[in-house]
Amino acid sequence: MPVVILRKKTEGENSLEEIAYRLKRTVGVRVVQCPSASTSIAGLARNILFVRKIRAPLYHIIAPSEAYLLPFLKRGKKIITYHDMGLILKGRNRLYSAARRMIQILPSRYFADCITFVSKHTEREYLQLCPGTSRRKLAVIYNAYDERLKRDDLSENNACFTILHVGTAERKNLDGMIRACRGLKVSFLIVGRLSAKQKDELKKSRLAYENYTDIPFEKIVDLYNRCNMVSFPSKYEGFGLPVIEANAMGKAVVCGNIGVLREVGNDAALFVDPDNEENIRKAVVCLMKDDNLRNSLIQAGYQNAQRFSPKKIYTQYRQLYQKVRMKSDRR
Numbered sequence: 001m002p003v004v005i006l007r008k009k010t011e012g013e014n015s016l017e018e019i020a021y022r023l024k025r026t027v028g029v030r031v032v033q034c035p036s037a038s039t040s041i042a043g044l045a046r047n048i049l050f051v052r053k054i055r056a057p058l059y060h061i062i063a064p065s066e067a068y069l070l071p072f073l074k075r076g077k078k079i080i081t082y083h084d085m086g087l088i089l090k091g092r093n094r095l096y097s098a099a100r101r102m103i104q105i106l107p108s109r110y111f112a113d114c115i116t117f118v119s120k121h122t123e124r125e126y127l128q129l130c131p132g133t134s135r136r137k138l139a140v141i142y143n144a145y146d147e148r149l150k151r152d153d154l155s156e157n158n159a160c161f162t163i164l165h166v167g168t169a170e171r172k173n174l175d176g177m178i179r180a181c182r183g184l185k186v187s188f189l190i191v192g193r194l195s196a197k198q199k200d201e202l203k204k205s206r207l208a209y210e211n212y213t214d215i216p217f218e219k220i221v222d223l224y225n226r227c228n229m230v231s232f233p234s235k236y237e238g239f240g241l242p243v244i245e246a247n248a249m250g251k252a253v254v255c256g257n258i259g260v261l262r263e264v265g266n267d268a269a270l271f272v273d274p275d276n277e278e279n280i281r282k283a284v285v286c287l288m289k290d291d292n293l294r295n296s297l298i299q300a301g302y303q304n305a306q307r308f309s310p311k312k313i314y315t316q317y318r319q320l321y322q323k324v325r326m327k328s329d330r331r
C-alpha cells in the first residue's frame with residue numbers, strides 16, 4: 001500500500017491534510033504524519049529517524065517542506081507534490097531562499113521518481129528554480145474540490161450582500177478587498193486568523209463581519225451556502241482552490257487577474273487587478289446589481305468545476321501510482 005507522508009499539523013493549516021485523507025478515502029493509501037515541525041535541526045533529525053522506519057512500495061510526500069526526507073526513504077518509489085513556490089521565490093533574503101532551495105527543491109530533482117504540481121504555473125516556477133530537471137518525471141495533477149461540498153443555498157436569508165473571503169495571509173489581499181468595499185452595503189464572512197491591522201481596517205470601514213479560524217470542513221460548506229459571492233483577489237497563488245469550490249457550490253467569484261487563477265478559473269470568474277481597489281470595487285458592485293452577470297458566472301462555474309471533480313483527479317493519482325510502480329517492476 002502506498003504511504004502518504006504529511007507534515008506535522010499546525011493550528012490553522014488544513015489544506016494538505018484534507019488532500020491526504022481524500023487520497024486515503026478514494027485511492028487507498030496509508031497516511032503518516034511527521035512527529036515534528038521542520039523548523040529546527042532537532043525537528044529535521046526526528047523526522048528523518050521517523051521515516052527511516054517506514055517500509056512501503058511507494059511513498060508520496062505532499063508537502064514540499066518535507067522534501068529533505070526523500071534521500072532517507074528506503075527502497076520504494078518516491079513521489080513529491082509541489083503546491084506553490086511562493087516562500088522560496090519571495091523569501092526574506094537571498095540566504096533564506098538559498099537554504100529553502102537546498103532543503104525543499106534540490107532533493108526532489110535527485111531523489112524523486114516523479115514530481116507532481118497542482119498547476120502548470122507551479123511547474124514553470126519549479127523549473128525556474130531547478131533548471132535541467134528531467135521533464136520525463138514531471139506531471140501536473142490539479143487539486144480536486146471536496147466531494148462533501150453540498151449546495152443548500154441560504155443566501156436569500158441575508159440582510160445584505162454577503163461576501164465570503166477565504167484566507168488572511170498578506171497575499172490573499174483581504175485588506176484591499178475591505179478598502180474596496182467601504183461604503184457598500186455588504187457584510188463579510190472571513191476564514192482565517194485576522195491580524196490587528198485587518199481588524200483595524202474592518203473597524204474603520206464600518207463593515208459587519210464574522211471571523212472563523214481552524215473550522216471543520218462542514219462549517220466551510222455552511223459558509224459557502226450563506227454567501228452571495230466569494231472573494232479571492234489574491235496577488236499570488238500556486239493553485240486557488242476557493243475558486244473551484246465556489247464554482248462547484250454555485251457562487252460567483254471575484255479573483256485576482258494572475259496567471260494561475262486564469263488557468264484554474266477559466267471563464268468562470270470575474271477577474272480583477274489585485275492592486276487596484278477601484279477595479280475590485282466595480283466588480284463587487286457589478287455582482288451586487290447585475291443578476292444576469294452573476295447567473296452566467298454561476299453556470300460557467302458548474303462547467304468549469306467538472307475539470308476538478310474528485311473522481312477525475314483521484315483517478316489520475318491512482319494511474320500515476322500504478323505507472324510509477326510499473327517502472328520499478330520493469331527494472
